[in-house]
Amino acid sequence: xxxxxKKSEYALMAVQYIASCxxxxxxxxxxxxxxxxxxxxxxxxxxxxxRRKFIASQQGAGGGYIMLRDPKTLSVAEILEAVEGKxxxxxxxxxxxxxxxxxxxxxTIRTPLAIIQRRLDAVLQSMTVAQMAFxxxxxxxYVVISQLTGSLEASFSN
Amino acid sequence: xxxxxKKSEYALMAVQYIASCxxxxxxxxxxxxxxxxxxxxxxxxxxxxxRRKFIASQQGAGGGYIMLRDPKTLSVAEILEAVEGKxxxxxxxxxxxxxxxxxxxxxTIRTPLAIIQRRLDAVLQSMTVAQMAFxxxxxxxYVVISQLTGSLEASFSN
DNA sequence: TGGATTCAGGACTGAAAAAGTCGTATATTT
DNA sequence: AAATATACGACTTTTTCAGTCCTGAATCCA
Numbered sequence: 001x002x003x004x005x006k007k008s009e010y011a012l013m014a015v016q017y018i019a020s021c022x023x024x025x026x027x028x029x030x031x032x033x034x035x036x037x038x039x040x041x042x043x044x045x046x047x048x049x050x051r052r053k054f055i056a057s058q059q060g061a062g063g064g065y066i067m068l069r070d071p072k073t074l075s076v077a078e079i080l081e082a083v084e085g086k087x088x089x090x091x092x093x094x095x096x097x098x099x100x101x102x103x104x105x106x107x108t109i110r111t112p113l114a115i116i117q118r119r120l121d122a123v124l125q126s127m128t129v130a131q132m133a134f135x136x137x138x139x140x141x142y143v144v145i146s147q148l149t150g151s152l153e154a155s156f157s158n
Numbered sequence: 159x160x161x162x163x164k165k166s167e168y169a170l171m172a173v174q175y176i177a178s179c180x181x182x183x184x185x186x187x188x189x190x191x192x193x194x195x196x197x198x199x200x201x202x203x204x205x206x207x208x209r210r211k212f213i214a215s216q217q218g219a220g221g222g223y224i225m226l227r228d229p230k231t232l233s234v235a236e237i238l239e240a241v242e243g244k245x246x247x248x249x250x251x252x253x254x255x256x257x258x259x260x261x262x263x264x265x266t267i268r269t270p271l272a273i274i275q276r277r278l279d280a281v282l283q284s285m286t287v288a289q290m291a292f293x294x295x296x297x298x299x300y301v302v303i304s305q306l307t308g309s310l311e312a313s314f315s316n
Numbered sequence: 317t318g319g320a321t322t323c324a325g326g327a328c329t330g331a332a333a334a335a336g337t338c339g340t341a342t343a344t345t346t
Numbered sequence: 347a348a349a350t351a352t353a354c355g356a357c358t359t360t361t362t363c364a365g366t367c368c369t370g371a372a373t374c375c376a
Contacts, residue, residue, distance in 0.1 A: 006334075089162050217322055220375095221322050
C-alpha cells in the first residue's frame with residue numbers, strides 16, 4: 001500500500017535532477033539516459049509537472065525543462081499529487097467524507113484513518129525538492145531528523 | 159500510492175471489531191455480515207492476523223477469533239505488515255539498502271526517501287488498535303491531535 | 317457416531333491498474 | 347528543409363487486486 005509507482009519515482013528523480021541543474025535547460029532524453037529509464041514514460045511524468053507549473057517546458061531543438069517553482073517550497077506531496085492525483089487511504093477520508101464511502105456508515109475505521117491520513121500528508125509535505133537536490137545544505141537537519149524520527153512533522157499544523 | 163488495499167481495510171475493521179468485543183469469540187461470518195463484505199476474503203485477512211498471533215482462532219461450531227495481543231500495544235503498522243508484508247516506498251529503502259535496488263546507484267532519491275519512509279512508519283506505529291476500537295478513551299488525545307497534526311510522532315524515537 | 321459449523325489454505329479467475337510503447341502533431345533551432 | 351524536442355491520445359502488455367471455489371481438518375452437539 002505504500003509503494004511509489006514508477007511514474008512517481010521517475011517524477012521525483014526528474015525534478016530532483018532538474019533542480020540540481022539550477023537554471024540549465026534539461027531534456028527528457030538526458031534524464032531518461034542518465035537514469036536508464038523509458039523516455040516516453042518519464043516524459044509523461046514531466047508533462048504532469050509542467051501542467052502544474054512546477055517546471056516550464058521549451059519545445060524545439062535545444063529545448064527541455066527548467067524549474068519554475070522554488071525547490072525550497074516545492075514538497076514531495078505536491079509532486080506526488082501532480083502525478084497521481086489526490087490519493088487517500090480509503091474512499092471516505094477524502095473530500096466527500098462519509099458521503100463518498102461506498103459502505104455508507106457500515107465502515108467504522110473512518111475517523112482513525114482520517115487522523116492517520118493527515119499525519120501522512122504532513123510527512124510528505126515535510127520534504128522539499130531542495131532537500132532532495134541539495135542534501136549537503138541540510139546535513140545537520142538530516143542528522144537530527146534521523147535521530148528524532150518525525151520531529152519535523154511536529155512543527156507543521158495541518 | 160497511498161491507498162489501503164481492501165484486504166488491509168478489512169483487516170483493520172475486523173481487528174477493531176474483535177477488540178471491541180473484548181473477550182467474546184467472534185466468527186468470520188459475523189464480521190462479514192456486519193460489514194457486508196466477502197466472507198472468504200475477510201477470512202484470508204483474519205488468517206494472516208492469526209499467523210502473526212495477533213488473534214487466536216478456534217475451529218468448530220461456535221468457534222471464531224479472539225484477541226491475543228493487547229490492543230493498546232498493537233499498532234496499525236503491525237496489522238498492515240501482517241497482511242501485506244513489509245511495504246517500502248521503493249525497493250532500495252528496505253533492508254537490502256542500495257544493494258536491493260535494481261537501478262544500482264543510478265537512483266538518487268534513495269536517501270531522502272529512506273527518511274520519508276521512517277517518518278511514515280512512525281505515523282503508522284502511532285495509532286493502536288485500542289485507539290481505533292475505543293475512541294472515547296482517547297477523546298482528548300484525538301482533539302489535541304487534530305489540532306496539532308503529527309505531534310504524536312515526535313514522541314516516538316525510531 | 318454423524319452432521320453441522322467453523323477455520324486453514326491452496327488454486328483459480330476476472331477485472332482493474334500500472335508500466336510501457338507507438339504514432340502523430342506541434343514548436344523551435346540551425 | 348532537416349533535425350531536435352515537447353504534447354498527448356491511443357494502444358498493448360504485465361502485474362496486482364479482489365474475489366471465488368474447493369478440499370481438508372478441527373470442534374461441537376444431538
